[in-house]
Amino acid sequence: MGKNVIEVKQLSKSFGTTVALDNCDFVIRKGEIFGFLGPSGAGKTTTIKLLTGQLKSDGGDIQILGENPFSSKIKNQIGIMSDNSGLYEKMSVYDNLLLFTKIYDIDKSCIEKVLEEVDLLEAKKQLVSQLSKGMRQRLIFARTIIHSPSLLFLDEPTANLDPSTANEVREIIKKLNAKGTTVFLTTHNMEEADEMCHRVAFLNHGHIIESGQPEELKLKYSKQQIRMKTNQDDYMIPLDKDILKQELEHIDHLLMIHSVEPTLKEVFLSLTKEES
């Protein structure tokens, strides 16, 4: 997956006495979907704000596309969808995007293209105030990607969406990533992260407590057990070749053998239990 798009070293940020981020290190590689996971208040939004130059850090180093986060050179290469992105309610879908094509100095033809991508082409003349919540979210998404950024920051893109709209948004993210866009995504939804992310980092109280590929983490924290289901019983045995062989010898009617691996959520919960 090539070189690093973002490199963060010893990043810290406090608000008064609240420590929002404490000595965080991580990298994001070109072309990946990186999930920043954690419960609310963990410091996810603060991290995005620091990475995108909306906040100054207290200490540490951030390199983003080879520049510092405040550099105006990179602004055209990144797209940011925050949890409170606003739209112009009294303007049409089309006019909302038109304004941003002028700001970014890009061709108007991008509007139709991007509306097609988020499936809003038919609503282009509608006023934003008439749109449903899901349509709004998709429009915000369209605006975030209208200048074809190579790096996307998405702060809880599916929070507060109904399951089917959330799914639509996830599909769009995957489609963009397949075309080469690097995605930094925060979420508190562990299943979503498991489904979408190439790598994740768990954030809790401003600390990164674990990071890696979802598969890798699930194996690492697996209880190393096998679930055996027969017509009489349903039980666990340790994950061991010899024990399994022995078991199989005195079972007459085997219904199912299943390796038991934890979900990402269980990994996270066990990690946070350890910590406290």
Place this chain on the structure above:
Amino acid sequence: MNLRICKALFMKDFKNCFVNKNVFLMLALPVFFGVIYKFLLGDILQGATGGFVMVLCIIMTISIVPLNVLANMVAEEKEKHTLRSLMLANVSATDFLLSKAFVALVLMLIDGILIFFVCQEPMEYFGYFLIFYILTSLSVLFFGALVGLLSKDQMSAGTLSSPLMILLMLPPMFSQLNEMIGKIAVIFPTTSFQTLYVQLSSHQNFWNQDTMIAIIVCIVWILLGILAFGYGYKKKGLDD
């Protein structure tokens, strides 16, 4: 400053002003008063001195548009988080505020010119009228931007701007009533406009102590406005 961005923002705000009912009402109000005074109360006011109705309506515009309309436009974008979206797309605070201030200035000009014609003022005064009017408009404009800067939503913009609006509107209207009020009224740019225009239409020598003070008051207000705005901006930033 980026001209392309300023132009795009200007076009958007200018169009939206006529869609936004509150803004439209505020703009229409002084012109509406002009029509009422001139055509319905014309007989009663027949004895009034040069440009009385016009000056009254202009004072209203100068008090209302920068403070109410400009401050609300800035506050609305904060409240609805559209300002944040703009800043994330690399729109600078300067581009944002300049384009808004320019919209307010253009709206004031439209209002002022309408009022001038509704009140059927003599055309030979039109050029001077514009100069006095722009001078006094600028005196208040930066304070309107400051109110927008200080308010987090339209509600707080209203709370801040209402007393200021009254402060600007009342002194020139009551300056003739009593000497004390008359003296205090001089320090307001709304009074300056009145002084300058009344002197112009009196056909006497334009330059005297009063007109000079009026112009100095406007310049002082403009400078104070820029300073206050600069200070507020440095202290608070546009959006935190």
